[in-house]
Amino acid sequence: MSQDSKAEWPLWEVFVRAKAGLDHKHCGSLHAADPKMAIQLARDVYTRRQEGTSIWVVRSDQIVASDPGEKGAYFDPMEDKVYRHPTFYELPKSLDHM
Amino acid sequence: MYTQAMDTMGKDGTPSEKGDKTLRSADELAHQATFDERIDAGDFIEAKDWMPEHYRKTLVRQISQHAHSEIVGMLPEGNWITRAPTLKRKAILLAKVQDEAGHGLYLYSAAETLGTSRDQMLDALHTGKAKYSSIFNYPTLTWADMGVIGWLVDGAAIMNQVPLCRCSYAPYARAMVRICREESFHQRQGFESLLTMMTKGTDAQRAMVQDAVNRWWWPSLMMFGPPDSESPNSEQSMRWGIKRISNDELRQKFVDATVEQAKVLGVTMPDPLLKWNEQRQHHDFGEIDWNEFWQVVGGEGPCNKERLAARVKAWDDGAWVRDAALAHAAKQSIKEAA
Numbered sequence: 001m002s003q004d005s006k007a008e009w010p011l012w013e014v015f016v017r018a019k020a021g022l023d024h025k026h027c028g029s030l031h032a033a034d035p036k037m038a039i040q041l042a043r044d045v046y047t048r049r050q051e052g053t054s055i056w057v058v059r060s061d062q063i064v065a066s067d068p069g070e071k072g073a074y075f076d077p078m079e080d081k082v083y084r085h086p087t088f089y090e091l092p093k094s095l096d097h098m
Numbered sequence: 099m100y101t102q103a104m105d106t107m108g109k110d111g112t113p114s115e116k117g118d119k120t121l122r123s124a125d126e127l128a129h130q131a132t133f134d135e136r137i138d139a140g141d142f143i144e145a146k147d148w149m150p151e152h153y154r155k156t157l158v159r160q161i162s163q164h165a166h167s168e169i170v171g172m173l174p175e176g177n178w179i180t181r182a183p184t185l186k187r188k189a190i191l192l193a194k195v196q197d198e199a200g201h202g203l204y205l206y207s208a209a210e211t212l213g214t215s216r217d218q219m220l221d222a223l224h225t226g227k228a229k230y231s232s233i234f235n236y237p238t239l240t241w242a243d244m245g246v247i248g249w250l251v252d253g254a255a256i257m258n259q260v261p262l263c264r265c266s267y268a269p270y271a272r273a274m275v276r277i278c279r280e281e282s283f284h285q286r287q288g289f290e291s292l293l294t295m296m297t298k299g300t301d302a303q304r305a306m307v308q309d310a311v312n313r314w315w316w317p318s319l320m321m322f323g324p325p326d327s328e329s330p331n332s333e334q335s336m337r338w339g340i341k342r343i344s345n346d347e348l349r350q351k352f353v354d355a356t357v358e359q360a361k362v363l364g365v366t367m368p369d370p371l372l373k374w375n376e377q378r379q380h381h382d383f384g385e386i387d388w389n390e391f392w393q394v395v396g397g398e399g400p401c402n403k404e405r406l407a408a409r410v411k412a413w414d415d416g417a418w419v420r421d422a423a424l425a426h427a428a429k430q431s432i433k434e435a436a
Contacts, residue, residue, distance in 0.1 A: 007424060008217050011210070028273070029207045031216060033423035034430060045200050048193075049280075068146040 011060040012038040014045075016052035024056050032057075137339050142268035145211035153338055156331075157267050158212050159228075160340065162219045165205035166230035169223075170405050172198045174238040175247065183241060190287050191244060197280050204273040211269045224410045232391065233317050235399030242295065242303075242310035248288015249363075250311075250318040250356065256281050257352045258322065266339030289359065296364050304364075311360070312368040319383075320391045322349040353381050 009031040015024035027046050032038035038057040046052065066074060082088050091098060122130070129148045136143065143149055172195050179195065182188035206216055222228035233251055238244070259281065262274040295303040323329060323345040335341035353372075360367060371384035393399065 008215060009420065009424065028204060028276075029210070030203060033420075034427035037423065037427075044196075045203050048196065048200060065146070068144065069148075 009033045012042070012057045013060050013063060014038075014042040015056040015058075016042075016046055017054040018051060019053055024054065027051075029060060137266055137337075140339070141266075142271065143266050144268050152334075153340075154212050156335065156338070156340060157270065158209055158214050161205055161209040161212075161270055162214070162222065163229050163231075165202045165209060165219065166223045166228055167234065168198050168202035168205060170230045170234045170409060172202075173405055173408055174234055174236070174401075175244060177238050178241060178244050181241070182244075187244075187291065190291075194248070194284055194287065197284065201273075201277045201280070204276055205270075208267075208269040208273045220413065224406070224413060226397065226406060229395065231321060232394040232399060233321050234405060235394050235402045236313070236317050237401050239313070240306050240310060242292065242306040243314070245288045245292035245295070245307065246310040246314045248284050248286075249292060249359070250288075250314050251321070252281060252284040252288060253356060253359075254318045254321045254352050256285060257348050257355075261342035261348075264339075264342060289363070292363055292365075307363075308365050311365045315367050315369070316386060316390075317394075319349055319353070319386055320394075322346070322352065324388065324391070350380055353383055357381050 010033075011029055012032055013029050014027055016027045017024045030038065030041050030045055032041050035057065039055055042055045042057055043052075047055070078084075130150060133143070133147075133149060133153075143153075175191060175195050175198070179188060179191050182191050206219060209219060210216060219228070223230070238247070256278065259274055259278050263271055263278055265271045265274065292307050295307050299307075326332065326344045326346045329345055332341060332344060336344075357367065357372065369384045371382060373382055374380075375382045394402070397403075
C-alpha cells in the first residue's frame, strides 16, 4: 500500500498552445518528477488528439495568484470606468465605424 | 467511464452528514449566504473560493470515486488488448484504454484542487475505503464484451456525465467537458464493432454479441445508482448544482435511447417486461435486482478482489520507479545548481 511512499511527485500546471497564433492556455495539471517528465506526460495526457503545438509546464507552487477573497476590492474599481471602452463615445453616424 | 451515483456514499463507511448542524460564526454565515446566492444564480465555484465543508467533502468523494472508476475501468478492457482480432481493433482499444487513464488523471487533478492529495485518494482506493463504479467488477469474457462496454457502459456514462459538465464546481465541470468530448469516440467504436459482427459476422459471432448484451444490460442500468426513492443524498447534491438530473430520470433516458439502437444492431434486451408505453411516452422495463447491486458495491461482485489486487500490485510494483525518478530529479537539480 501507499504508507511507505515517502513523497509525491510535485504538481505542475500545464499550458497548451492549440495552434500557431494563439495564446498558451491553461488546461490542467499533473504530477511529474522533473521538468522533462512533466512535458512528456503533458503531451500524453493533454494532447492525445493534436490539441496542441506547444506546451508550457510550471511548478504549481511557483504560481503567484491574486486573492479570491479580495476579488471585489481588487477588480470592482474598474466597473465605473466606462470611458475606457470605445462604445462610450457617440460619434456622427458617418463615422460610426471609427 | 463513470462513477456510480454518489448515492452509494452513505453505505461506504463514511456516514453522510445531514446538513451542517455545527455552530457557526457570523462570518461563516455571511460566506454561506454569498455561496448560496452564487449557486442559485448558476455561478461556478472555483477552487480557492469559500465553500461549505460538506460541499467540499461531497465533491472530493464524488470526484475521487469517479477518478478511481476511470482507472479501475482500464482493467476489464486491458484484458483484451493482446487478443484484439485485428491490428485496427487493437489500436482502437489501446487508444480507448489510454483515454481512460487520461480521464482518471484529469479527475484526480480536479479533486486535488479541493485540498486532498493524490496519495490520500489512492490510499483510500487501495485500502477499500473508496468506491468505484460497480460495473467494473464484472468480468469481460469474450471479445464482444469490448463492443458492448463501449455501447452500453460508455453510453450510460455519457448520459450521466453530460449534465456534470454544468456542475457548480468549475474544475470538475472543466474536466467533464474534456472527458465528454473524448467519450463519444468510445461509444461509437463499440457500436461499430458490434455492428460489424452482426452484419458481416458468423452465426457464432452474432450469438456472442447477444450473449454479451444479455450479461451487460442489467449492470449498465445499475450504473445510474439506486432509485430516487432510495437516494438520500441526491437532494442536497441537486441543491448544490453538483447533480442536475435524477438517477431514475437518467436511467429512463438511457433505456429509451438504447432500445432504438438495439433494433439497428439486431439484438434484444434480456427483459421480457421491456416495452413502449404510449401513455408515458417512455419504455417500461423490469425490476432491477438491487440486491445484486448492493452486493457488488459491498465488495462481493465477481471481480472485486481481482480488480483491487491488480491496482494494489501496480502501485506497489511501481514504488521503486517513483522513488528513482524523484532521486534522479534531486540529483539533476544539485548538478544544475553547482
